[in-house]
Amino acid sequence: MAMLMKGNEAIAEAAIQAGCRLFYGYPITPSTEIPEYMSKKMKSSGGTYLQAESEVAAINMVYGAGAVGERVMTGTSSPGFSLMQEGLSYLFAAEIPCVIVDVMRSGPGLGGLGPTQADYFQLTKGGGHGDYHSIVLAPASVQEMVDLTKEAFDIADYYRNLVIVAVDGILGQMMEPVEFPPYQGRKLSPKTWAASGAEGRPKNNVISYYLTPDLGESENLRWGQKISLMKESEQRFSEYLMDDAEFAFVAFGTSARITETAVDMLREEGLKVGLFRPVSLWPFPEKGLSARLPQIKGWMSVELSSGQMVEDVKLIVNGQAPVGLCKRQGGMTPEPEEVVDAFKKQMLGRGQG
Amino acid sequence: MTSGITKYLFAGFGGQGVLFIGKVMAQAAMLAKRQVTWIPAYGPEMRGGTANCSVIISNKRIGSPTVGKPDIALVMNEASYQKFIASVVPGGTLYVNSSIVPDLQGRDDIKIVRVPVNDIAHEIGEAKVANIVMLGVIQALTPTLEDEILIKALVELAGKKPELADLNSRAFKAGIEYAQKHF
Numbered sequence: 001m002a003m004l005m006k007g008n009e010a011i012a013e014a015a016i017q018a019g020c021r022l023f024y025g026y027p028i029t030p031s032t033e034i035p036e037y038m039s040k041k042m043k044s045s046g047g048t049y050l051q052a053e054s055e056v057a058a059i060n061m062v063y064g065a066g067a068v069g070e071r072v073m074t075g076t077s078s079p080g081f082s083l084m085q086e087g088l089s090y091l092f093a094a095e096i097p098c099v100i101v102d103v104m105r106s107g108p109g110l111g112g113l114g115p116t117q118a119d120y121f122q123l124t125k126g127g128g129h130g131d132y133h134s135i136v137l138a139p140a141s142v143q144e145m146v147d148l149t150k151e152a153f154d155i156a157d158y159y160r161n162l163v164i165v166a167v168d169g170i171l172g173q174m175m176e177p178v179e180f181p182p183y184q185g186r187k188l189s190p191k192t193w194a195a196s197g198a199e200g201r202p203k204n205n206v207i208s209y210y211l212t213p214d215l216g217e218s219e220n221l222r223w224g225q226k227i228s229l230m231k232e233s234e235q236r237f238s239e240y241l242m243d244d245a246e247f248a249f250v251a252f253g254t255s256a257r258i259t260e261t262a263v264d265m266l267r268e269e270g271l272k273v274g275l276f277r278p279v280s281l282w283p284f285p286e287k288g289l290s291a292r293l294p295q296i297k298g299w300m301s302v303e304l305s306s307g308q309m310v311e312d313v314k315l316i317v318n319g320q321a322p323v324g325l326c327k328r329q330g331g332m333t334p335e336p337e338e339v340v341d342a343f344k345k346q347m348l349g350r351g352q353g
Numbered sequence: 354m355t356s357g358i359t360k361y362l363f364a365g366f367g368g369q370g371v372l373f374i375g376k377v378m379a380q381a382a383m384l385a386k387r388q389v390t391w392i393p394a395y396g397p398e399m400r401g402g403t404a405n406c407s408v409i410i411s412n413k414r415i416g417s418p419t420v421g422k423p424d425i426a427l428v429m430n431e432a433s434y435q436k437f438i439a440s441v442v443p444g445g446t447l448y449v450n451s452s453i454v455p456d457l458q459g460r461d462d463i464k465i466v467r468v469p470v471n472d473i474a475h476e477i478g479e480a481k482v483a484n485i486v487m488l489g490v491i492q493a494l495t496p497t498l499e500d501e502i503l504i505k506a507l508v509e510l511a512g513k514k515p516e517l518a519d520l521n522s523r524a525f526k527a528g529i530e531y532a533q534k535h536f
Contacts, residue, residue, distance in 0.1 A: 004379055004391070030395050113395065174418055175376070175391040177383045254418070261416030335421045 002177040007142045007167060008033035008075070010178050011101055012041070014149035015073050017180060020099070021047030022072040024061035026054055026080060029113050030169035031103035034075035055080035059087030059100075066096035067206040069194030071153050075101035077169075078119050079110060082127065088162060089128030092223070093208030095193075097156035099149070100134075101165045103172035106331035114331015115168035115254055118305035123166050124282040124312075131220055133227050135163045135234055136281040138252040142176040148279070154186040159230055160193070166281060168304060170254045170333070230283060237285035238277045241267065242292060245274030247347055250289070250313050251302040252278045254333060259302045262339035273343070284312045293320055298347040300324040302339055304332075322347070357412035359497045360420045364405035364437055365429025365450070370484030373510070374427075375406035377488060381498050381506035382410040390418040403432055410497050425495055427487055429470075430454065446495050448487060466494060466536065473527055482524035489528020494536055500529070 005013070012034050015023070023038040035051065042049035052058035058074045065072040076084065081102045091098060102123065106116040121127075123136045135155055139145040145167065152163040195204045210216045240260055242248060251259040256277040266273045276292060278285050298321050301310035307325045314323045324346035328334045334342075344350050361378060363371040375391055382389035388411040394404065407420035426441050427448040428434040434454050441447050443462040452471030459465050468490050474483040485507070492503055504522055511518035 002383055004376070004383055004389075169395065170392060170418065173393055173395045175379060176418075177389065257415075258417040258419065264416060333419055335419070336417050 002179050004175045005142060005178045006033055006173060006175050007145050008103065008172045009037045010142050010146045011075070011149045011165065012037035013180065014146040015099065015153070016041060016045050016047070018071065018150040018153040018183065018185075020071040020073045020153060021045065022065045022070050023047070023049050023074065024052050024058040024065070024072070025074045025076060026052050026058050028055075028077045028080045030105055030115075030172045031075050031077040031080075031101065033172070034101060034103070055083035056087070059084040059091075062098050062100070063087060063091055063094070063096060066091065066098040067094065067194065068196045069191035071097075071099075071157075073099045073101070075103065077103045077105045078107050078116070079105075081119060081122070085122070085127035087128075088134060089126070089130050089132055090208045091162045092128075092132035092134070093130065093219075094206050095160040096206060097153075097160050097162070099152045099156055099163050099165065101149075101167075104166065104168045106329070112331045113169065115170040115333060116304045116329070116331060117168055117253060117255065118308065118329070119166065120281065120303070120305060120308035123164060124284070131224065131227075133161075133230065133282055135159070135161060135230060135283070136166050137163065137236070138166050138279060138281050139171065140238075140253050140256045140277065140279075142171070142174060142178045144279075145171065146178055146180060150183045150185075154188065155234065157188050157191070158186055159226060161226070161230065166253070168254050169331075232283075234280055235283045235285040235287055236279035237288040238279055239288075240275040240277065242274035242276060244272055245292075245296065246272040247274075247298045247300070247343070248292060248296045249273065249275045249300050249302055249339070249343075250278065250309065251275065252281060252309070253304075255302045255304055258334060258336055259339055261336035262302075262343070265336055265340050266343065278309070281309070284316075286312075286316045289313070289316050293317065296321055298322045298324065300326060300343055300347060302326045302334070304328055358415075359410045359425065360423045360442075361408040361410075362405060362420055362423035362426040362437060362440070363408070363429075364403065364427065364433035365484075367402050367404045369404070369429040369450075370481065371404055371427065371429055372406045374484045374488045375408045377485075377503065377506045377510060378408045378410065378498075380510055381502045382408075384505060384509075385498050385502050387412065387498075388415050390415050392418055392420075403430070405433065405437075425491065427491065428454065429484065429487070431457070448491055450483065450487065452483070466490065468528075468531065468535075470528070473531055474524065477520075477524055477527055479520055479524070482520060485521050485524035486528040486531070489525040489530075490532040491528075492525070493529040493532035
């Protein structure tokens with residue numbers, strides 16, 4: 001049966017249903033309903049909610065819980081996510097599965113509370129040190145927040161990698177009807193690597209350091225193979241009216257929702273436009289976008305940032321068609337009419353834009 | 354509204370229950386198997402003591418969940434009136450809590466409905482249901498869903514408090530009756 005839930009609450013409930021029994025976090029708007037929900041529900045679900053003294057502490061608690069093989073999550077918003085970057089790098093190197101939610105708010109700095117997507121670089125290129133990647137999933141509805149959060153735990157365990165669910169403040173705060181259907185998960189191997197007590201077996205080390213360069217290189221090459229495998233296997237996207245499209249928008253999360261309305265408006269005028277929506281931000285769905293290259297005369301990225309994802313779009317389009325950008329920053333969102341105007345101005349060379 | 358999509362904005366002081374009546378609309382829309390989104394203003398506005406939420410009810414999948422130009426807006430205080438009157442779509446309706454919002458500069462291209470909902474709520478005996486009275490007025494004059502569905506939503510959101518459900522239902526009906534008598 002459908003129920004109305006805020007995106008943040010839906011993520012928290014989905015995590016518990018996916019078997020997450022440990023949550024560590026520090027409240028920050030607009031993600032606070034995640035720790036709030038966990039503080040209410042985790043105990044009765046047989047788990048532990050713990051409010052950390054900071055985001056730095058929270059991510060290191062995640063490290064500890066993940067290292068012993070437990071399903072663990074933290075949730076935060078952009079400034080808190082920045083504080084976690086060192087931990088992300090360590091989690092990757094120690095190959096600890098975990099799920100992190102970033103409900104983005106505007107920056108840089110303390111910024112504001114409004115919705116943004118300006119953590120894109122930090123999410124997809126790695127905000128911590130070293131050659132690492134997180135898998136980054138970007139839902140665009142409360143239902144998708146549920147579905148992808150459940151899946152995130154499986155993906156994390158499958159690859160022994162961190163998975164980030166990235167949304168903006170609107171999606172975190174928005175209520176939509178949502179359902180929690182039974183989830184058929186991936187077949188997963190037992191966590192024989194976990195530091196879960198060594199009685200009767202050799203001890204496991206879950207660490208992220210190596211003291212010799214040759215070992216450092218071989219470890220990096222091994223991780224590189226895992227990165228290649230994730231890049232090959234985990235690309236996700238969704239398309240709206242792309243089959244006969246001559247022009248295409250690229251947008252994720254809330255900007256994809258806004259753009260969908262802009263597509264409807266342009267279609268009403270007889271213009272053949274569609275929307276390509278990355279669902280995984282890393283790996284970027286380059287296979288799906290490449291498949292549309294022959295038919296598309298112009299691309300336009302719609303972002304709540306100065307234009308970050310547009311760089312990935314340009315890499316894939318590689319000069320075969322013009323790539324435009326429609327953006328708002330600092331916590332503002334464009335109205336669909338603004339997207340329509342930007343499209344006409346940049347792609348058709350008309351209108352006031 | 355003609356295209357099967359209705360956009361609402363509910364605004365007022367914190368404590369006037371504008372987020373709640375947005376939730377009632379959203380819950381009712383879900384019960385009626387319509388598509389619906391509800392977004393609260395969660396930013397610095399909250400800290401300033403004012404609150405608002407936007408609700409979209411649609412027959413088809415909802416793209417943009419933001420409401421820049423509401424079809425139907427409710428302002429429970431003067432600050433919200435000043436802030437949102439310009440945003441109402443031409444031909445739309447603005448509901449005003451005339452108990453505390455003075456008769457200010459209006460607009461010719463929208464319908465402005467002034468209702469003293471605080472006073473009506475006082476007559477019912479509970480000042481805090483002014484929001485529900487206004488919901489009844491909105492329902493009487495610009496309905497999107499059936500009366501019964503809204504009452505069902507009111508009862509559901511009252512949780513395990515039958516006296517609250519009863520009070521809310523009375524306030525809702527008082528709003529409908531006031532609107533039928535005066536407009």
